[in-house]
Amino acid sequence: xxxxxxxxxxxxxxxxxxxxxxxxxxxxxxxxxxxxxxxxxxxxxxxxxxxxxxxxxxxxxxxxxxxxxxxxxxxxxxxxxxxxxxxxxxxxxxxxxxxxxxxxxxxxxxxxxxxxxxxxxxxxxxxxxxxxxxxxxxxxxxxxxxxxxxxxxxxxxxxxxxxxxxxxxxxxxxxxxxxxxxxxxxxxxxxxxxxxxxxxxxxxxxxxxxxxxxxxxxxxxxxxxxxxxxxxxxxxxxxxxxxxxxxxxxxxxxxxxxxxxxxxxxxxxxxxxxxxxxxxxxxxxxxxxxxxxxxxxxxxxxxxxxxxxxxxxxxxxxxxxxxxxxxxxxxxxxxxxxxxxxxxxxxxxxxxxxxxxxxxxxxxxxxxxxxxxxxxxxxxxxxxxxxxxxxxxxxxxxxxxxxxxxxxxxxxxxxxxxxxxxxxxxxxxxxxxxxxxxxxxxxxxxxxxxxxxxxxxxxxxxxxxxxxxxxxxx
Ligand SMILES: *[C@@H]1O[C@H](CO)[C@@H](O)[C@H](O)[C@H]1NC(C)=O
Ligand SMILES: *[C@@H]1O[C@H](CO)[C@@H](O)[C@H](O)[C@H]1NC(C)=O
Ligand SMILES: *[C@@H]1O[C@H](CO)[C@@H](O)[C@H](O)[C@H]1NC(C)=O
Ligand SMILES: *[C@@H]1O[C@H](CO)[C@@H](O)[C@H](O)[C@H]1NC(C)=O
Numbered sequence: 001x002x003x004x005x006x007x008x009x010x011x012x013x014x015x016x017x018x019x020x021x022x023x024x025x026x027x028x029x030x031x032x033x034x035x036x037x038x039x040x041x042x043x044x045x046x047x048x049x050x051x052x053x054x055x056x057x058x059x060x061x062x063x064x065x066x067x068x069x070x071x072x073x074x075x076x077x078x079x080x081x082x083x084x085x086x087x088x089x090x091x092x093x094x095x096x097x098x099x100x101x102x103x104x105x106x107x108x109x110x111x112x113x114x115x116x117x118x119x120x121x122x123x124x125x126x127x128x129x130x131x132x133x134x135x136x137x138x139x140x141x142x143x144x145x146x147x148x149x150x151x152x153x154x155x156x157x158x159x160x161x162x163x164x165x166x167x168x169x170x171x172x173x174x175x176x177x178x179x180x181x182x183x184x185x186x187x188x189x190x191x192x193x194x195x196x197x198x199x200x201x202x203x204x205x206x207x208x209x210x211x212x213x214x215x216x217x218x219x220x221x222x223x224x225x226x227x228x229x230x231x232x233x234x235x236x237x238x239x240x241x242x243x244x245x246x247x248x249x250x251x252x253x254x255x256x257x258x259x260x261x262x263x264x265x266x267x268x269x270x271x272x273x274x275x276x277x278x279x280x281x282x283x284x285x286x287x288x289x290x291x292x293x294x295x296x297x298x299x300x301x302x303x304x305x306x307x308x309x310x311x312x313x314x315x316x317x318x319x320x321x322x323x324x325x326x327x328x329x330x331x332x333x334x335x336x337x338x339x340x341x342x343x344x345x346x347x348x349x350x351x352x353x354x355x356x357x358x359x360x361x362x363x364x365x366x367x368x369x370x371x372x373x374x375x376x377x378x379x380x381x382x383x384x385x386x387x388x389x390x391x392x393x394x395x396x397x398x399x400x401x402x403x404x405x406x407x408x409x410x411x412x413x414x415x416x417x418x419x420x421x422x423x424x425x426x427x428x429x430x431x432x433x434x435x436x437x438x439x440x441x442x443x444x445x446x447x448x449x450x451x452x453x454x455x456x457x458x459x460x461x462x463x464x465x466x467x468x469x470x471x472x473x474x
Contacts, residue, residue, distance in 0.1 A: 047383065050376040054079040054112065057373035060365045061111060064343035067363045070313050070353055072339055080112035080377070084336045090313070094331055103332040109340055112377035116460055118298070118346045119374045123392070123443075125174040125451045126299040127254065128276040130408055131466050132453050133170075135400025147276055149235065149260035168267050168420075169259060169274045172408025173468065174451050175428040176300045179439040181206040184301035186293045186347075187224055188308035189214050191319025195352040198307050199225040205305065209297050211289050212237040213244055215322050223321060224308070232256055232277065232293045238263045245272055250424050256280060256292055268417040273425040275411075279454040288334075294347060302439070304347045311335050312353040345370045392447060396465035398455075 058076045065074035065084060075083045086105040094103045125132075128147065133139035141155050144162040156162040163170075185205040187193075189212070202208060202225035209230045210216065216228050228251040233241065235257055245251060253274040255263065267274050277292060290309055297304045308321065310331055318331075342349050345365055365373070382394070410426040433441065449469060455462040 047380065050380050051079045053372055053376040054380075057365065057369060057376075058082060058111060060369065061340075061343045064363050064365065065339055068342060068349075068354075069339045072336060074343075077108070080110050081108060082111050082340075083108045084340060086332060086336075090332070092332060105332070107333060107336040109337075111340075111344070112380065113460075114340065115344055115370065115374050116377055116381065118341065118344060119370070120395075120460060121295050121298040123178050123447070123452055124279065124295075124299045125176075125178075125453050126277060126279050126296050127175060128166075128170065128278040129174055129453075130170050130172045131400060131402050131451075132278065132464060135398060135466050136453075136455070136464050137398065147258055149258040151260075165259065165261070165264065166276075167412065168264055169255070169276055169411055171275065171411045171429050173402065173429075173466075175273070175275065175431075177436060177440045177444065178299060179302060179443045180300040180437060182301070182437070182439075183207075183303045183305065184209060184297045185225075186290075186297050186304055186306045187211070187214065188290050188293075188306065188310075189320040189322070190308040190310045191321050192310060192312065192352055193220075193223045193308040193321040196350075196355050197222045198350060198355075199223055201225075201350075202307055203227040207297075207301065209293050211293055213240055213322075215244065216248070220321065230254060230296065232289055232296055234289060235260070235263065239266065241266060242270060245270055248272070250427065252428070254296065256289060268420060271419050271425060273411070273428060279456070281456065290334075294341070298346065305350055306338070306347050307350045309334070309338060309349070309351070311338050311349055312351050393450065393465060395461050395463045396450075396452070397462045398464045400464065400466040402466060402468050 055076075058079060061082065062074040062076055065072055069084075071087045071090070073085050073087075075085060077083060084107045088105075090105055092102040092105060095101075133144055136143055140159050140162060141157060144166060145151050145154060145156045148162065148165045151162070151165065153161070183205045184207045185202045186209045187202060199220075199222045205227070207229040208225065208227040209232065210228065211231070212233050214224070214231075216224065216226055228248045230252045231245075232254045233256060235255065238253075238255055238259075239262065241253065245253070249271045251272055253270075253272050254277050255274065256277050257280055259276060277296065279295065280292070294304060294306065310318070311334070313335075338347065338349060341347050343364060345367065348361060348364075378394075410429040412420070412425070433444070436444075449467060451466045451468065453464040453466070455464060
């Protein structure tokens with residue numbers, strides 16, 4: 001018994017040691033498991049927080065579509081995906097000959113992608129500039145020729161040749177700035193404009209954007225107003241600008257796709273500032289002028305009100321307020337997308353069937369909510385891509401620097417006609433920084449004097465970013 005006891009005493013020492021060791025190992029393991037568990041749960045907690053923010057946002061978007069969509073309803077699939085549906089029995093009269101079918105009554109969207117894209121436009125430069133061509137790899141050799149029709153060469157190894165074509169519409173740096181205007185009206189050409197009298201309301205905006213050949217005169221003043229600041233034109237329409245711009249010397253012309261000799265010849269006979277749009281999809285399937293006008297407006301305005309876009313139910317034929325009905329494209333698809341944009345806080349829609357609810361925007365998600373949803377969508381996207389650069393320059397793939405002492409010439413060419421030489425075409429280009437709206441100055445400072453340009457089209461990534469010296473401006 002005693003012996004037994006002794007043995008057990010003898011045995012106890014190693015057992016204690018063993019236990020102490022095991023306990024240490026165990027608590028170490030426990031600590032290890034716990035800490036890795038916590039690390040994992042911190043990031044998945046954060047993801048689920050982002051998903052929660054986006055899900056709340058989706059509910060607001062859904063509510064907004066239900067309230068404002070004139071019959072459209074939103075169906076949430078997950079925190080990003082959403083389907084907009086037209087009511088059963090909606091007349092789909094638009095026949096797509098290419099795909100041999102009528103327009104569908106359902107459209108699915110990725111709200112996360114949409115909000116990333118459209119919030120980005122608020123910070124973009126949407127006019128082609130010399131600094132962009134200088135910064136973009138192959139800007140002059142490969143890209144400049146893509147913006148000039150009938151150049152006769154695919155590459156511009158002789159830069160002088162491309163300059164001759166572009167000089168007259170190529171400013172050294174961005175002539176317009178994000179947040180330059182508070183309110184802007186984008187006026188489409190829909191025949192719907194004649195059913196209302198939005199003229200005074202349109203004219204009350206800080207800037208008005210119009211499309212192509214849209215006439216502005218006493219005859220239509222009641223319906224479309226008289227104020228004229230910007231006009232986005234496709235190449236075909238640019239030819240007819242002389243009579244349309246008569247008497248409107250300061251109206252800025254922005255050519256949507258390409259320029260060529262014929263347009264250059266027209267430009268020399270008018271005093272108006274003329275630029276080329278930057279951010280165009282230079283392939284088939286480019287979106288209509290209406291969508292590009294919204295992008296253009298959003299790159300300089302806080303609030304974008306749209307008028308004269310065919311966005312009411314009961315569409316039968318494509319009409320313009322100043323000409324006979326003709327064939328158009330995809331009214332249901334367009335209407336659904338514009339409604340989504342309104343509920344993402346990008347635009348505010350004005351139309352005959354909405355004219356009674358003027359100035360009530362309470363069911364559109366607030367700016368604060370949109371900013372939060374944007375941040376959440378960005379974080380989720382970057383997490384998936386294993387990249388954590390969430391800053392405002394996260395998409396800058398190409399950088400350019402501008403020498404402040406050499407800011408370059410304003411648009412023009414050595415052989416300028418008298419009408420342009422004495423015109424106001426450089427009004428915006430020589431505008432002093434101090435005369436910019438406060439919000440535009442603040443934005444410029446927050447961006448550290450960097451201008452952002454898209455490489456092409458609707459891609460979110462691949463921005464060209466050009467740094468200006470803050471000192472030279474402020
Ligand atoms: C649908 O459109 C056709 C052709 O325009 C028209 O005859 C028909 O009445 C429309 N139906 C409804 C329900 O609006
Ligand atoms: C746009 O610019 C503001 C600064 O004015 C910045 O806070 C914001 O992150 C930028 N947004 C995007 C999408 O680049
Ligand atoms: C470049 O183009 C300009 C204008 O067309 C022409 O005058 C010049 O001779 C060209 N230079 C070369 C080296 O081909
Ligand atoms: C421009 O308008 C004025 C009067 O408004 C007219 O006399 C003139 O002929 C017009 N010019 C052109 C080129 O249409």
